[in-house]
Amino acid sequence: xxxxxxxxxxxxxxxxxxxxxxxxxxxxxxxxxxxxxxxxxxxxxxxxxxxxxxxxxxxxxxxxxxxxxxxxxxxxxxxxxxxxxxxxxxxxxxxxxxxxxxxxxxxxxxxxxxxxxxxxxxxxxxxxxxxxxxxxxxxxxxxxxxxxxxxxxxxxxxxxxxxxxxxxxxxxxx
Numbered sequence: 001x002x003x004x005x006x007x008x009x010x011x012x013x014x015x016x017x018x019x020x021x022x023x024x025x026x027x028x029x030x031x032x033x034x035x036x037x038x039x040x041x042x043x044x045x046x047x048x049x050x051x052x053x054x055x056x057x058x059x060x061x062x063x064x065x066x067x068x069x070x071x072x073x074x075x076x077x078x079x080x081x082x083x084x085x086x087x088x089x090x091x092x093x094x095x096x097x098x099x100x101x102x103x104x105x106x107x108x109x110x111x112x113x114x115x116x117x118x119x120x121x122x123x124x125x126x127x128x129x130x131x132x133x134x135x136x137x138x139x140x141x142x143x144x145x146x147x148x149x150x151x152x153x154x155x156x157x158x159x160x161x162x163x164x165x166x167x168x169x170x171x172x173x174x
Contacts (some may be wrong), residue, residue, distance in 0.1 A: 101144035
């Protein structure tokens, strides 16, 4: 009886301008003996990882950053978070430009980036990757909220107000 073993290795890398690219490789082999599984898994994983890592080094097209002279990204739509269509009405974001958080959170994150010289889109993306292991566009509402708080702190803005579930400091009886 033949044993089928399927292996897949995938990697996604963040790029400038909230862009990313990913690459995945899969392989399926047949084994004649179950005792070969462990060694074959190690061999396949190493082979797939090496292959994917080698190929993903070639990102292809990378979006350019328009700068405003100080090295920071310049707003490209007069502060709008999405372009205006032909009838001068705001067009909704395209399917490829969807964010998992709310539109308000999306706008606030972009506003923080556009209004603070010390915070670029790459800084926000790096912080998102560091905190949650995913890009800014993939953040859910709770994660986006935390990112916003951390970006405000980085920008030197006043700490956000406490929410009802955070404990207020209690005065100790004297």
